[in-house]
Amino acid sequence: MSKEKLIDVNDLATYFHTEEGTVKAVDGVSFEIYPGExxxxxxxxxCGKSVTSLSIMRLIESPPGKIENGEILFNGKDxxxxxxxxxxxxxxxxxxxxxxxxxTSLNPVYTVGDQIMEAILIHKDVSKKEARQEAIDMLxxxxxxxxxxxxxxxxxxxxxxMRQRVMIAMSLSCDPQLLIADEPTTALDVTIQxxxxxxxxxxxxxxxxxxxxxxxxxxxxxxxSDRVAVMYAGKVVEYADVKDLYGDPKHPYTWGLMYSIxxxxxxxERLEAIPGNVPNPLxxxxxxxxxxxxxxxxxxxxVDEPExxxxxxxxxxxxxxxxKLEEQKAKQGRG
Amino acid sequence: xxxxxxxxxLILPIxxxxxxLLVFSMIMMLGPYERLSTYIKDPAELKNVxxxxxxxxxxxxxxxxxxxxxxxxxxxxxxxxxxxxxxxTVTQAFLSRFPATAELGLLxxxxxxxxxxxxxxxxxxxxxxxxxxxxRVLAIIGWSVPTFVxxxxxxxxxxxxLGWFPPSRLDSWALDIVNSAGFINYTNFFIIDGLLNANxxxxxxxxxxxxxxxxxxxxxxxxxxxxxxxxxxxxxxxxDYIRTARAKGxxxxxxxxxxxxxxxxxxxxxxxxxxxxxxLGGLVITETIFNIKGLGQFMAQAAxxxxxPAVLGGTLYFGFLLILINLCVDVSYAIIDxxxxxx
Numbered sequence: 033m034s035k036e037k038l039i040d041v042n043d044l045a046t047y048f049h050t051e052e053g054t055v056k057a058v059d060g061v062s063f064e065i066y067p068g069e070x071x072x073x074x075x076x077x078x079c080g081k082s083v084t085s086l087s088i089m090r091l092i093e094s095p096p097g098k099i100e101n102g103e104i105l106f107n108g109k110d111x112x113x114x115x116x117x118x119x120x121x122x123x124x125x126x127x128x129x130x131x132x133x134x135x136t137s138l139n140p141v142y143t144v145g146d147q148i149m150e151a152i153l154i155h156k157d158v159s160k161k162e163a164r165q166e167a168i169d170m171l172x173x174x175x176x177x178x179x180x181x182x183x184x185x186x187x188x189x190x191x192x193x194m195r196q197r198v199m200i201a202m203s204l205s206c207d208p209q210l211l212i213a214d215e216p217t218t219a220l221d222v223t224i225q226x227x228x229x230x231x232x233x234x235x236x237x238x239x240x241x242x243x244x245x246x247x248x249x250x251x252x253x254x255x256x257s258d259r260v261a262v263m264y265a266g267k268v269v270e271y272a273d274v275k276d277l278y279g280d281p282k283h284p285y286t287w288g289l290m291y292s293i294x295x296x297x298x299x300x301e302r303l304e305a306i307p308g309n310v311p312n313p314l315x316x317x318x319x320x321x322x323x324x325x326x327x328x329x330x331x332x333x334x335v336d337e338p339e340x341x342x343x344x345x346x347x348x349x350x351x352x353x354x355x356k357l358e359e360q361k362a363k364q365g366r367g
Numbered sequence: 368x369x370x371x372x373x374x375x376x377l378i379l380p381i382x383x384x385x386x387x388l389l390v391f392s393m394i395m396m397l398g399p400y401e402r403l404s405t406y407i408k409d410p411a412e413l414k415n416v417x418x419x420x421x422x423x424x425x426x427x428x429x430x431x432x433x434x435x436x437x438x439x440x441x442x443x444x445x446x447x448x449x450x451x452x453x454x455x456t457v458t459q460a461f462l463s464r465f466p467a468t469a470e471l472g473l474l475x476x477x478x479x480x481x482x483x484x485x486x487x488x489x490x491x492x493x494x495x496x497x498x499x500x501x502x503r504v505l506a507i508i509g510w511s512v513p514t515f516v517x518x519x520x521x522x523x524x525x526x527x528x529l530g531w532f533p534p535s536r537l538d539s540w541a542l543d544i545v546n547s548a549g550f551i552n553y554t555n556f557f558i559i560d561g562l563l564n565a566n567x568x569x570x571x572x573x574x575x576x577x578x579x580x581x582x583x584x585x586x587x588x589x590x591x592x593x594x595x596x597x598x599x600x601x602x603x604x605x606x607d608y609i610r611t612a613r614a615k616g617x618x619x620x621x622x623x624x625x626x627x628x629x630x631x632x633x634x635x636x637x638x639x640x641x642x643x644x645x646x647l648g649g650l651v652i653t654e655t656i657f658n659i660k661g662l663g664q665f666m667a668q669a670a671x672x673x674x675x676p677a678v679l680g681g682t683l684y685f686g687f688l689l690i691l692i693n694l695c696v697d698v699s700y701a702i703i704d705x706x707x708x709x710x
Contacts, residue, residue: 091613116619124615131614136607141629141704151615186705202615 044102072257128203132215134195138187145183193224265321282349448676466555468661487596509590640696
């Protein structure tokens with residue numbers, strides 16, 4: 033890829049300084065997103081995916097949270113160096129965000145029209161009347177029936193799927209270059225999930241923005257992403273094209289996640305889950321943070337933390353024992 | 368919205384009848400001879416009269432519903448009997464004392480609600496800062512000191528020692544002016560009448576007399592409204608839609624004052640409704656301490672002197688007031704929160 037990077041996150045570290053100790057929610061994360069592509073960020077809850085996105089938006093509550101290290105280059109500008117006033121010009125305009133819970137992400141005391149218009153009026157030089165028309169247009173684009181009527185309704189009059197459409201309409205109303213979607217379908221039921229993902233894919237083609245799709249759902253990632261970063265305990269452990277990652281995972285954690293997806297063609301007695309739990313962020317293990325749950329772990333893993341390394345072209349993994357994983361995969365392939 | 372208010376107004380008569388029945392049942396708990404006193408306009412009427420004859424004549428042994436009918440038609444005409452302690456009819460006594468109480472109550476209420484909310488929002492935005500701690504300490508003090516203690520301390524310091532804020536409603540020189548022929552009493556609210564008569568000395572004097580009682584009666588509620596607003600704000604500021612607003616690029620003070628405050632006001636309105644009732648109770652103590660001839664002081668005296676008609680009339684009056692306040696609270700809810708309008 034020779035294109036200009038839209039966003040380039042380098043060695044980002046966001047810590048929360050709490051009374052119990054320092055939580056290293058994000059600890060040395062790097063990735064980049066090119067214009068018009070979708071980067072999936074996948075991981076279990078608490079792995080730091082949401083904190084990464086909120087760090088980009090500079091919406092980490094401070095105190096206790098603080099971006100300790102790294103840079104977030106957006107069109108070459110380091111967002112970590114901007115003040116809040118400069119950030120506000122970017123939020124909702126160049127980078128916008130949709131959230132997990134459509135039921136609680138809209139303000140209950142204002143109409144959906146008011147809330148969409150607010151974003152338009154902040155970032156565009158238009159009259160109230162024009163903003164209202166734009167809000168109605170956006171509602172039409174996200175497939176809300178009777179937009180002229182819905183624009184004056186309150187969030188509680190809409191279903192969860194409709195509210196998420198409103199959120200999408202709001203986030204796209206200023207034509208952003210990057211849309212951060214933090215688990216946009218998690219709270220919705222499956223048929224609505226599919227509709228929302230389809231909508232996001234079609235809007236992406238229409239608006240040409242890049243998407244950073246955060247989810248714990250590998251199925252969602254497969255459906256929308258071009259490339260994927262797998263996060264575990266505040267770090268990116270594997271980073272590759274979506275096809276490479278699914279076809280040939282190079283990190284034991286990703287491999288474990290794949291095995292915990294039920295497959296319709298395989299008749300399994302029970303699903304393989306990754307043993308153990310996500311480590312307590314106040315008390316991460318020494319060395320590789322996955323060592324407590326990894327079947328390939330050796331003494332080296334308990335002391336030294338592996339760095340993200342290119343194991344195949346464009347395919348990065350942070351593991352000392354990629355070879356052992358390959359052996360295991362070969363064995364299972366035969367058996 | 369309008370249909371919501373209309374529905375509320377339609378229930379109003381039912382509640383009013385309920386309140387009158389309640390008060391009437393209190394009257395009926397008294398024997399016929401005691402109840403006789405509510406009908407006697409002048410103690411002189413009782414001289415050289417057989418009380419039993421009077422009881423029969425007034426129908427005090429009739430079935431309760433007949434008595435209720437007569438009583439309620441009297442109340443409707445403003446006839447609630449004779450108040451021995453006031454030396455006038457209950458209605459007259461109320462009317463003459465109402466302005467003093469209303470002046471005090473309104474001056475206490477508005478600053479409390481507005482000021483308490485502003486301070487609460489301020490404290491929540493400065494969560495755990497120096498100013499948050501200061502406001503917390505002041506609130507604890509305000510909330511802990513009983514009105515009667517606080518009132519006496521105010522009187523001691525600001526009247527006894529400093530001589531700034533005297534008790535009663537006006538100085539005697541001002542009373543002379545107010546009662547003189549040249550001064551027209553439009554409303555009996557001295558501040559308003561002073562302004563209407565363009566007599567600013569009266570306005571100033573009335574305000575000077577109101578400072579101490581207003582502070583006394585409202586200090587507790589300042590603290591309370593502030594704490595409720597603060598905790599409500601802290602909860603709302605953590606909500607997802609606040610994050611959404613910030614993610615849109617909304618300025619922080621717009622986030623606080625537009626997106627958060629309106630949501631945070633919902634519990635505050637509930638408390639403010641209760642507060643008005645609390646203020647009515649506080650009026651009794653405050654008016655007594657500062658020698659203000661208002662309804663609170665009148666009710667306290669009437670109770671002490673077993674002046675049944677005045678006490679029952681007062682109960683009815685405060686009952687009606689309570690219903691009105693509840694109506695205001697309900698309507699405020701509907702204005703603030705669209706989810707309530709459609710229920």
